[in-house]
Amino acid sequence: RASQSRTSQPRAPRVITSLTNERVKAIRALDMRKERRETGLFLAEGTSILETARAAEFVPQTLVYQAGSASSLVARLLISWALEAGGEVLEVSQAVLSKLSSKDNPQSMIGVFQQKWATLPERPARGDTWLALEEIRDPGNLGTIIRTADAVGAKGIILIGNTCDPYSREAVRATMGSVFDMPLAKVSREEFLVWRASWPGDVVGLHLDARDDFRHAAYKDPVLLLMGSEGPGLSESLTRSCSRLVKIPMAGKLDSLNLAVATALSLYQIRGDALSI
Amino acid sequence: RASQSRTSQPRAPRVITSLTNERVKAIRALDMRKERRETGLFLAEGTSILETARAAEFVPQTLVYQAGSASSLVARLLISWALEAGGEVLEVSQAVLSKLSSKDNPQSMIGVFQQKWATLPERPARGDTWLALEEIRDPGNLGTIIRTADAVGAKGIILIGNTCDPYSREAVRATMGSVFDMPLAKVSREEFLVWRASWPGDVVGLHLDARDDFRHAAYKDPVLLLMGSEGPGLSESLTRSCSRLVKIPMAGKLDSLNLAVATALSLYQIRGDALSI
Ligand SMILES: [Co+2]
Numbered sequence: 001r002a003s004q005s006r007t008s009q010p011r012a013p014r015v016i017t018s019l020t021n022e023r024v025k026a027i028r029a030l031d032m033r034k035e036r037r038e039t040g041l042f043l044a045e046g047t048s049i050l051e052t053a054r055a056a057e058f059v060p061q062t063l064v065y066q067a068g069s070a071s072s073l074v075a076r077l078l079i080s081w082a083l084e085a086g087g088e089v090l091e092v093s094q095a096v097l098s099k100l101s102s103k104d105n106p107q108s109m110i111g112v113f114q115q116k117w118a119t120l121p122e123r124p125a126r127g128d129t130w131l132a133l134e135e136i137r138d139p140g141n142l143g144t145i146i147r148t149a150d151a152v153g154a155k156g157i158i159l160i161g162n163t164c165d166p167y168s169r170e171a172v173r174a175t176m177g178s179v180f181d182m183p184l185a186k187v188s189r190e191e192f193l194v195w196r197a198s199w200p201g202d203v204v205g206l207h208l209d210a211r212d213d214f215r216h217a218a219y220k221d222p223v224l225l226l227m228g229s230e231g232p233g234l235s236e237s238l239t240r241s242c243s244r245l246v247k248i249p250m251a252g253k254l255d256s257l258n259l260a261v262a263t264a265l266s267l268y269q270i271r272g273d274a275l276s277i
Numbered sequence: 278r279a280s281q282s283r284t285s286q287p288r289a290p291r292v293i294t295s296l297t298n299e300r301v302k303a304i305r306a307l308d309m310r311k312e313r314r315e316t317g318l319f320l321a322e323g324t325s326i327l328e329t330a331r332a333a334e335f336v337p338q339t340l341v342y343q344a345g346s347a348s349s350l351v352a353r354l355l356i357s358w359a360l361e362a363g364g365e366v367l368e369v370s371q372a373v374l375s376k377l378s379s380k381d382n383p384q385s386m387i388g389v390f391q392q393k394w395a396t397l398p399e400r401p402a403r404g405d406t407w408l409a410l411e412e413i414r415d416p417g418n419l420g421t422i423i424r425t426a427d428a429v430g431a432k433g434i435i436l437i438g439n440t441c442d443p444y445s446r447e448a449v450r451a452t453m454g455s456v457f458d459m460p461l462a463k464v465s466r467e468e469f470l471v472w473r474a475s476w477p478g479d480v481v482g483l484h485l486d487a488r489d490d491f492r493h494a495a496y497k498d499p500v501l502l503l504m505g506s507e508g509p510g511l512s513e514s515l516t517r518s519c520s521r522l523v524k525i526p527m528a529g530k531l532d533s534l535n536l537a538v539a540t541a542l543s544l545y546q547i548r549g550d551a552l553s554i
């Protein structure tokens with residue numbers, strides 16, 4: 001009977017106070033895109049966003065907290081979650097947390113997670129909305145867009161071509177946790193165009209030369225919304241791949257909106273009927 | 278006759294190559310909010326945003342450009358504009374421009390301008406829309422909101438209480454030039470509440486506890502849209518000052534949108550009928 005009860009004992013937190021500790025350096029290195037690409041890892045900071053990770057059934061490879069700061073219920077819950085899942089838990093000094101944190105007054109926890117990449121949807125259902133972003137450059141915009149796509153119940157986001165990294169610290173922070181909920185796929189322009197041929201509904205592109213008001217178009221379901229990058233907008237080849245081009249009206253001399261704003265207006269227009277208080 | 282032709286000769290650019298030059302230090306100091314408050318000045322960077330300043334009939338106190346970079350028509354036009362208006366024009370070395378610029382590869386011009394503050398509107402006309410923001414904290418959000426308010430043809434923005442600075446470099450950049458077009462007023466919560474009593478139309482607040490969908494409410498014109506700060510939302514006293522509370526519907530577990538996104542959705546809803554392609 002004794003031999004049956006070899007339940008794996010949750011490991012205890014490991015204490016680190018040295019700024020030159022190898023684990024500290026390895027976590028800090030995840031601020032570099034190259035390191036994130038090679039390891040497939042990323043950082044998420046703050047108990048609220050870590051709660052979202054837990055609800056989405058992610059498991060931290062590493063969870064870092066400051067010694068003496070883990071007395072709250074939320075903090076203890078997060079530490080148990082990491083230990084029970086076999087994650088590494090590091091109890092660090094204030095100096096170490098400051099080094100790992102992007103905040104001036106870090107009082108919070110940091111988790112290290114495995115990135116998760118989705119594949120392109122093969123059979124989108126009626127009512128599904130997907131969003132595709134061509135060469136988006138600003139991580140704050142990308143994070144905000146992921147948050148908004150989650151808010152309207154989009155099924156996923158396709159990142160096309162040379163885009164900024166949704167797993168950068170700035171992008172993750174701007175998602176407010178939605179990075180753990182929203183499927184993200186990443187493809188080349190060529191892969192996108194091949195796949196797009198089988199999309200059964202409208203592919204809607206926002207374009208300055210369009211003549212249709214985005215509010216007055218009837219979209220064929222399921223809808224794929226296609227947004228170009230900040231500044232240049234949609235490339236020629238992706239513009240041609242759209243079944244509809246629409247435009248957001250503006251007053252006065254302005255000819256463009258912030259990309260996250262334009263995407264939000266479009267997503268609420270497309271998803272409007274599916275949303276209610 | 279000779280005495281009649283004393284037209285003031287446009288001054289020539291002044292050449293600066295020293296990083297420790299007093300003018301360079303004074304311009305650099307405008308990155309500090311305290312310095313902007315004391316001098317009433319702010320920085321705007323990039324020829325496109327400087328073109329907007331010129332169109333809005335601002336005049337630069339100082340215009341900085343890199344030696345050898347002013348051969349384009351736009352650059353020469355901007356230099357003439359500054360010189361003819363009696364502004365100081367500084368031709369600087371690449372090292373000096375790098376010190377003054379927020380960009381990694383500055384190739385552009387920097388202008389120093391006088392801040393402009395509007396007063397609260399006394400008699401809003403029918404069809405006018407104003408936006409009021411309580412204690413907004415993120416300069417990127419504020420800049421994006423100024424840009425969006427310009428895009429929908431709002432008449433102005435009221436900053437209430439302890440807000441971030443619309444004239445910070447980050448906010449100005451996010452406005453993409455709209456900071457030169459959009460009237461900005463700044464008041465305490467008390468001043469706002471006194472003034473609000475005379476607002477003839479609806480004061481619409483976005484609030485999580487609201488039961489009305491923001492899309493289905495009929496707003497009484499002129500509309501003042503009131504948005505709370507990131508996170509806490511509208512304070513009690515400002516919530517009570519609203520004639521209508523509305524909410525943006527969301528899917529799933531999320532309970533909030535990015536503030537610039539929520540403001541944009543609300544402004545397009547309110548201003549929708551006034552906008553067309
Ligand atoms: Co979520």
Ligand SMILES: [Co+2]
Nearest residue numbers: 253254455458
């Ligand atoms: Co303008």
